Amino acid sequence: MKNLAKFLLFVLLLSAGISLLYDYRLKHGGLKFPSDGPPEKYTFASEPAVNPKQVVSLEALSQERRALVKSVIPAVVAVKTSKKVGIRREYGLDPFEFFFGNPRGQGRRNPHDEAMVQNSLGSGVIVTNEGHIITNTHVVDQVDQIEVQLSDGRTMKARLIGADSQLDLAVLKIDDPGVKPLVLADSDTVQPGDSVLAIGNPFGLQETVTDGIISWKGEPNSTDLRGDLLQTNAAINPGNSGGPLINVRGEVVGINEQIVSSSGGSQGIGFAIPSNLVRTVLESVLKHGRIIRGYLGIQTGASQRSSGDSDAGVTVGEVVSGSPAEQAGLQPGDVISRFDGRDVKNFRALRTLVAQAPLDKQIELQIVRNGKPLTVKTQIKEQPVDYESARVLPRGNQPQQPQGLQQPNDQETVASPLASIHVGELTPEGARQLDLPPNVQGVLVTNVDPDSGVAELQKDDVIEEINQQPVTSVSDYKKVAASVDPNQPQVLSVCRHRARSFLVLRPR
Numbered sequence: 001m002k003n004l005a006k007f008l009l010f011v012l013l014l015s016a017g018i019s020l021l022y023d024y025r026l027k028h029g030g031l032k033f034p035s036d037g038p039p040e041k042y043t044f045a046s047e048p049a050v051n052p053k054q055v056v057s058l059e060a061l062s063q064e065r066r067a068l069v070k071s072v073i074p075a076v077v078a079v080k081t082s083k084k085v086g087i088r089r090e091y092g093l094d095p096f097e098f099f100f101g102n103p104r105g106q107g108r109r110n111p112h113d114e115a116m117v118q119n120s121l122g123s124g125v126i127v128t129n130e131g132h133i134i135t136n137t138h139v140v141d142q143v144d145q146i147e148v149q150l151s152d153g154r155t156m157k158a159r160l161i162g163a164d165s166q167l168d169l170a171v172l173k174i175d176d177p178g179v180k181p182l183v184l185a186d187s188d189t190v191q192p193g194d195s196v197l198a199i200g201n202p203f204g205l206q207e208t209v210t211d212g213i214i215s216w217k218g219e220p221n222s223t224d225l226r227g228d229l230l231q232t233n234a235a236i237n238p239g240n241s242g243g244p245l246i247n248v249r250g251e252v253v254g255i256n257e258q259i260v261s262s263s264g265g266s267q268g269i270g271f272a273i274p275s276n277l278v279r280t281v282l283e284s285v286l287k288h289g290r291i292i293r294g295y296l297g298i299q300t301g302a303s304q305r306s307s308g309d310s311d312a313g314v315t316v317g318e319v320v321s322g323s324p325a326e327q328a329g330l331q332p333g334d335v336i337s338r339f340d341g342r343d344v345k346n347f348r349a350l351r352t353l354v355a356q357a358p359l360d361k362q363i364e365l366q367i368v369r370n371g372k373p374l375t376v377k378t379q380i381k382e383q384p385v386d387y388e389s390a391r392v393l394p395r396g397n398q399p400q401q402p403q404g405l406q407q408p409n410d411q412e413t414v415a416s417p418l419a420s421i422h423v424g425e426l427t428p429e430g431a432r433q434l435d436l437p438p439n440v441q442g443v444l445v446t447n448v449d450p451d452s453g454v455a456e457l458q459k460d461d462v463i464e465e466i467n468q469q470p471v472t473s474v475s476d477y478k479k480v481a482a483s484v485d486p487n488q489p490q491v492l493s494v495c496r497h498r499a500r501s502f503l504v505l506r507p508r
Contacts, residue, residue, distance in 0.1 A: 054189055066258055069197065069209050072250045074151050075182045078201040079122040079135050079158070079172070081143040081440055119438065120498075123200030123243030124148060124172060125252060126181045127150060127282065135170040135242030135256055137163045138500070140170050141439030148174055151207055162285030169273060169281045170242075184282075185251035187274035190230060192217055198234035198256055198270070200243025210235035214253075215269070222391065228352060229271040230254045236270035238498045245272040252278070258493075261501045271502075280356075295383035296354050297323020298330065300347050313337040313368070314350050322390065328365060328378035338366035354380060417505035418466070418481040418490060420449035425474055426462055434460055440495050441472045456503055457494065465493035465502075 052059065122139030126132070129239035133148065140146055146158040156174045163343060202208050212234030219245045236256050245254035254272025261267045284292045297320035316334045319325050330336075336344055339353045340363040358365060359382045365376050423443040431440055442464035448457055463471060467490060471477045484490055492503045 068250055072182060072246055073207055074179045075126040076199045077124045077148040077150055078206045079124045079139055080142055080147045082122045082145045083118045083143045109237045121201055121204050121239045122241045125177055125244040126177055127184060128181050129176040131177040133169050135257055137165050137170045138437050138439045139242045162290060164281060164291040171285045183251045184275045184279045185247055185253045185255050187276045190214055190217060190253050195248050196232055196234055197246040198236055200240035202237035202239040204239060209262060221311045221333040228483055230274055232270050235266040237266050256502045293359055293383045294354050294359055297325040313344050324381050325377040328376040335368040336365055337368060340364055379407050422447040423474055423477050435497050436495060437498055443471055443474055443477045462491050462495040464495055467491055
């Protein structure tokens with residue numbers, strides 16, 4: 001005890017000495033701030049640097065933009081979610097244990113242990129008078145509570161009405177919003193160069209407005225791997241997800257979803273889901289309580305990727321048993337060139353046309369079989385729940401090839417960038433440690449070979465898709481990586497912390 005008393009006395013003397021030295025430096029050294037002194041003479045500028053008559057149009061544009069923002073802000077909401085992720089345990093501490101330790105190595109559990117809660121932020125937009133809100137599925141997926149905050153400061157509980165993880169769209173509902181909803185525009189009329197505003201809650205900064213243009217627009221027969229999304233250079237950052245992309249008339253042309261970024265922040269390349277697709281999802285959820293998705297029931301063979309093959313149509317690789325394609329009599333090797341009177345140049349275009357076709361409507365397929373044109377008819381049906389695991393019909397009289405065997409390939413081997421990426425399973429605990437959104441499903445990047453040309457990809461990134469094909473496990477990743485054409489660029493959908501982006505890998 002004597003040694004302890006001496007130690008405490010030494011600490012007190014040292015603290016007193018430091019305090020005295022600090023006071024001395026303030027009074028006799030360092031930067032001295034002036035006290036009362038004679039007033040300084042000053043003169044402010046009296047005229048603007050530019051004659052207001054020379055910028056009349058800019059003044060008018062500023063006023064119009066101000067009116068536009070003021071009219072749409074009330075319908076944009078901040079989406080706040082919470083989820084219990086564990087128990088925070090607090091242990092009592094006996095003061096004697098501080099000095100002598102606990103020989104049994106046991107703490108005493110506090111009866112007031114609290115649940116650990118993970119909070120997330122996103123954005124949304126009110127689109128009906130009844131208070132229905134559109135946002136992204138990844139904003140509200142697998143959470144315990146959803147609240148929305150309006151621009152007037154009100155916070156209201158929200159109910160999840162329906163969601164679709166494939167399209168990344170969700171519908172929420174609040175009661176008595178007291179706010180005029182925004183109109184969903186016809187996104188088919190949107191063109192590159194159109195002025196737009198992105199509004200949302202980036203990094204928790206509510207009612208943030210950024211402006212830009214439509215940088216690119218996917219076409220139905222586009223071979224670009226950006227799909228049907230709208231690309232914009234309006235700044236989109238984490239927290240903007242689910243917020244609206246607004247045109248100059250105050251209408252919603254898209255719902256902000258993803259960015260391309262090597263840093264996790266905006267680099268001028270953002271993507272929004274077109275409003276026509278949003279409207280389809282909204283009406284399906286409100287009328288049927290779920291997403292109604294039509295399907296044809298084919299699996300493609302080798303994709304027509306070369307530039308000279310853009311008009312080749314879609315080659316049928318396999319036909320799903322019991323599907324509309326089987327009812328139409330489609331066979332492996334058929335080439336679908338037209339769907340209900342509209343040209344088809346690639347599988348994405350066909351998938352879009354099928355999704356937009358009314359269920360049970362009889363449609364015509366123009367195909368080429370053995371070099372001869374042929375027309376067949378069928379009815380588009382709702383995609384069954386087990387469609388992804390449905391069995392396909394064998395190719396003619398040939399037995400199905402055993403899994404794991406591949407046909408020989410005489411083409412020159414090209415190293416795929418995917419071969420230099422090492423991945424592991426993503427566990428729930430790993431997702432929490434990396435602060436990932438609760439809905440993330442993919443594989444965790446464990447290492448990237450040096451000099452591989454994929455420096456943009458980092459350890460602990462999560463790969464969710466390859467060329468729009470989901471990869472939810474290492475086995476999925478290996479299957480997709482083995483099936484891609486190594487001569488073509490591969491597009492990865494990557495989640496890094498709470499930012500999603502696309503990454504293009506080019507063959508070496």
